[in-house]
Amino acid sequence: MDVLLRGSSARSAMLRIPAPATPGDAAEQLGLATPQFQDVELAPVVFRTNAAKTADGKAARRELLVSATAVEVLTGLQNFASAADLFASAFGILVDDALLAIISATELEAGGQVCGYRLTLRETAATAVLQ
């Protein structure tokens, strides 16, 4: 999968992850304190700009194909139980300074093994204003 992605104009993107919550901190639960965020690199990935789907009045959706190798490394480094937990906890994906929200993450399988992930992304309000 990595070879396939590298041969398909692979690039990198950043996964924006919030820091773990503070146990028993009411300020976070009340929206008074915001978590710190860290951006970690995802590579190789293929950002499918030509796959944008736009319905009337709705933000454009895009796809990101991610190598399973990169996801496995990140999942281990960040102490997540699974790739699903990693993507569910992430705040979004930064592509060229544009923040895109993750709508879904689908496993790509080949030969019975997970070789990559297809992330469906949605442009956030901040992204729409920038464009």
Add this chain to the structure above:
Amino acid sequence: MQHAKDTFYITLRDRIAALNPARTVLVRGVSRPAVLVEENELPSVYEQPQVFRLNWTDLAIDPRNDQPLATMRCEIRYATAGNSSNGGMDRGRLLAAMDAELSAAINAAPQRATKINYAASGATAMQTNIFWNCVVFNAAETKDEQIQRVATVEVFSYQEAGEL
């Protein structure tokens, strides 16, 4: 109004935690009572089952008193797919348990609490109370493998001088 919303959330959270300490949710790696205010969480926090999710919707302010009376509607959403070990066949029972917990937490006397300013350094008691009426349960709905319900409660609060 924000202090009233904060006070109602903390009161409900603590009452649910006292009624059923096992009802917890994992948010950003930390376990806490399964009561969330949606507007206070990251937009990316996906909907987990068996969690009470609070949404503040309608707002009305009666300015006729010295202290205007704010009436706020709180929608509480919750859903369950049952236990997978039971094939989800106990989802009705789990929803009924959540109904009972919510009813006990909100309808229990006293249906009031001292309004607290959590924004100050250290929680500070204010001069008035918040109070609320009994919870109203809407019809349960089935969505995919989950059964879900929205309950509503109206929360009242007097606006103190200088309060936002």
